[in-house]
Amino acid sequence: MMVWNVFLAFLPLFFAVFFILNDERRIWHKTLLCGFMWLFFFPNAPYIVTDIIHLQGITFYSITKSSTAVYTTNFLSWMSLVHISIGIFIGTWAGMLSLMIIHQWLLKKMSRYLVRGILLIIFIISGYAIYIGRIMRMNSWDIFMPALYSQISKNITLFSIGFSLLFALYIFLIYSFFSFIFFSLAAENSSNERWISR
Numbered sequence: 001m002m003v004w005n006v007f008l009a010f011l012p013l014f015f016a017v018f019f020i021l022n023d024e025r026r027i028w029h030k031t032l033l034c035g036f037m038w039l040f041f042f043p044n045a046p047y048i049v050t051d052i053i054h055l056q057g058i059t060f061y062s063i064t065k066s067s068t069a070v071y072t073t074n075f076l077s078w079m080s081l082v083h084i085s086i087g088i089f090i091g092t093w094a095g096m097l098s099l100m101i102i103h104q105w106l107l108k109k110m111s112r113y114l115v116r117g118i119l120l121i122i123f124i125i126s127g128y129a130i131y132i133g134r135i136m137r138m139n140s141w142d143i144f145m146p147a148l149y150s151q152i153s154k155n156i157t158l159f160s161i162g163f164s165l166l167f168a169l170y171i172f173l174i175y176s177f178f179s180f181i182f183f184s185l186a187a188e189n190s191s192n193e194r195w196i197s198r
Helices: 002-024 028-041 044-055 075-109 112-134 140-144 146-154 158-197
Strands: 061-063 069-071
Touching (some): 002 044, 002 075, 028 075, 044 075, 075 112, 075 158, 112 158
């Protein structure tokens, strides 16, 4: 399960890279296709955090009568924790890197305020896509099935709206942290290069 979800989380990075390459070569139809495929698969990256629910059936500790926590010595339980955590970490960061690639391209083409609006739309769409995937149990490719839209219309509730906005906020916070680290490292490298050139 986790291997498949990590693979899906890496697809946006793949499409983002080819989006830039085709844009530089001015192959517009391939650029548009890669851009659409990036947006189509991007929600799979932040979606991967919901896989943590698969730890629900695993007991990591118990409480004794003296209110002391006794942790399990079942190695498979801890291996499951590490396995899912690594998948979430790798998948999330691959997705955020793909978003940064698209973000930087947008900044070269449009005003900063318009780009912020586009990012906000991406966050909200992705939040709702996570709802469709986790709660409605639909896949990315189900977007081409007419039955999806009738189900979506039946599932617009306060919970679905709240869930979508919660995960839109999650994506915003994760991406903000990611971009802060990236730009901090870029600024430090630029400063070091100027110092060495002296």
